[in-house]
Every structure is written in structure tokens, then in C-alpha cells.
Amino acid sequence: MILRSNIKYCENQRKHTLEEAQYLDWNNSNHILNKAYEAGLFVLIIGPKGTGKTSLVRDFAKKKNVNLESINFSLRTRESHLVGTKTLTDGTVSFDEGLLIKSMRNGDMLYLDEINSAEADVLLRLDEALDDRRQIALKESTGEIVKAKDNWFVVATINPLTHSGTKELPPQLLSRFPVRIRLEYPPEDIELEIVKKHVSGNYESEIIQAIKLANTLRQAAAVEELFYSPSLRETIAFGKLLDKGMSPKEVADIVFGNVYTQWGNIEYQKVRDIITSMFGN
Numbered sequence: 001m002i003l004r005s006n007i008k009y010c011e012n013q014r015k016h017t018l019e020e021a022q023y024l025d026w027n028n029s030n031h032i033l034n035k036a037y038e039a040g041l042f043v044l045i046i047g048p049k050g051t052g053k054t055s056l057v058r059d060f061a062k063k064k065n066v067n068l069e070s071i072n073f074s075l076r077t078r079e080s081h082l083v084g085t086k087t088l089t090d091g092t093v094s095f096d097e098g099l100l101i102k103s104m105r106n107g108d109m110l111y112l113d114e115i116n117s118a119e120a121d122v123l124l125r126l127d128e129a130l131d132d133r134r135q136i137a138l139k140e141s142t143g144e145i146v147k148a149k150d151n152w153f154v155v156a157t158i159n160p161l162t163h164s165g166t167k168e169l170p171p172q173l174l175s176r177f178p179v180r181i182r183l184e185y186p187p188e189d190i191e192l193e194i195v196k197k198h199v200s201g202n203y204e205s206e207i208i209q210a211i212k213l214a215n216t217l218r219q220a221a222a223v224e225e226l227f228y229s230p231s232l233r234e235t236i237a238f239g240k241l242l243d244k245g246m247s248p249k250e251v252a253d254i255v256f257g258n259v260y261t262q263w264g265n266i267e268y269q270k271v272r273d274i275i276t277s278m279f280g281n
Helices: 002-019 029-039 053-064 099-106 120-130 188-196 204-222 232-243 248-263 265-279
Strands: 043-046 068-072 084-089 092-097 109-113 135-137 145-147 153-158 179-182
Touching: 029 043, 029 053, 029 179, 043 053, 053 068, 053 109, 053 153, 068 099, 092 099, 099 109, 099 120, 099 135, 099 145, 120 135, 188 204, 188 232, 204 232, 204 248, 204 265, 232 248, 248 265
Parallel strands: 043 153, 043 179, 068 109, 109 153
Antiparallel strands: 084 092, 135 145
């Protein structure tokens, strides 16, 4: 009975460890973030989807033990999401402050995810808060000037302009982020170590093959031979499904192949042929 309890405890500990897999800082980005934080300089992280931009930011906030507020930008993001909005409760009008204002007041770390997906009016309002004065006027409410605490720290991410829905950032907004980190897909040996942090079984050779497949598809997408470039999320998903007892070929089809069906059978078959050549029938 004691032995079974110990085994169950170890399994639970292993599961917890996998779920809380530590970020692998393979290109020293945490060091750059830390120096920028100490200098009071805002940071822009540039790179394609699924390269670990969000994981990097969360890992840094955890290491610094600071509160992290996040805003994910899209075409539907409005000024009210940043600044706040008036509400009517039991006949009383009040103003609910947005995450931008809350983070400035509290001196939190603010994460602006995919900032180059936002509309121009939203970026213009954000620019007001990000200039050297670090303040913004609450014109939607009392007109109060909210000035950020000295330890307020902002990190933004952008996807390359080749990604759907992205736009070129105005030069004045780019200048608000003088520290820039370029985050690309890691080398194959590093990607292997990242994936292994998320799986419990020993599938090293299969994962290496999946990473080679992912890089083949990424390279084809980079020269516009394919419409989609798989991310680190896909190689991690590959390893996790192997953990569930699925075969490598089946997982490769599900994770890497099937997504291409949305661009038609020719695109899909092109990728299926690559998968078959690497994993067999």
C-alpha cells in the first residue's frame, strides 16, 4: 500500500513538472529583458508565431516576481479595453479602468501581445502613455492625468508583416521600444530539449524526426512554397501525443499534415508526401 502511494505520488509530481515546464532561454533573452528592466527601457520582441515570445515574457515576470497584466491585440481591440469604460449600476455611473491604467497605477509589468494587429486609433492612445512622460489623460472620465509608477515596465510583441492581420507600426511607436529582441525558431538540438520538457516518455529519435519535418515545412513556407509554417506548439503537441500511445506517423498526419487541407488537396498532398517520405506509410 505504501509502495503504491509512493508510485502515485511520483506520477503526480512528474505530471506537475511537465505542466509547469521551465522556459528554456536558449538565446539569453532573459538577460536582455533584465537589463532593460533595470534601465527603465521598454522592450519589443519580434518573431514569428509559436517561437516562445509569450512564454519568455511569463518566465521573466515569474523570475522578477512582478505582477503581469496582458493585453492581446486584434482588430477588435478598442480604446476602452486599454483605458476603461463608463458603467451604470443601480443608477450610479462609474468608470471601470482598463488594464493599461491599472498597470500604470500599480507599477505592474504590462505585456502587449501582437501589438501590430491593433487599429491606428488604439495605437495612438497607447502611444500617449508610452512616451517619456509615462502619463495619460483620462478624457473618458474625470480628465485626471494618470502618471505611471517608476517601476512600470512594458514589453510588446509583434509578428512579421507576412502574418495575416499585421500592420507596420508607426515610427514614433517603434521608438517607444528602444530594446528589441529577435526571437526565431531555435536550432534543432535546442528545440529537442524544449519538447522533451513537455513529455514523459523516451521518444528522442521520433521527436528529432518531427523537428526535421517542422523545419522542412518552415523553410518551404519562408519561400512561399507552402501557406503555413508550423510552430514550436506543433512539435510540443507531437511529443505529447506520443505520450498518449499514438504512432509517430499518425501524430505527424494529425499535427503537421491535416492543417493544409484548408488550402486545398494539392497543398495537403504535397505535405502528406513529405510526411510519408520521413515517417513511412
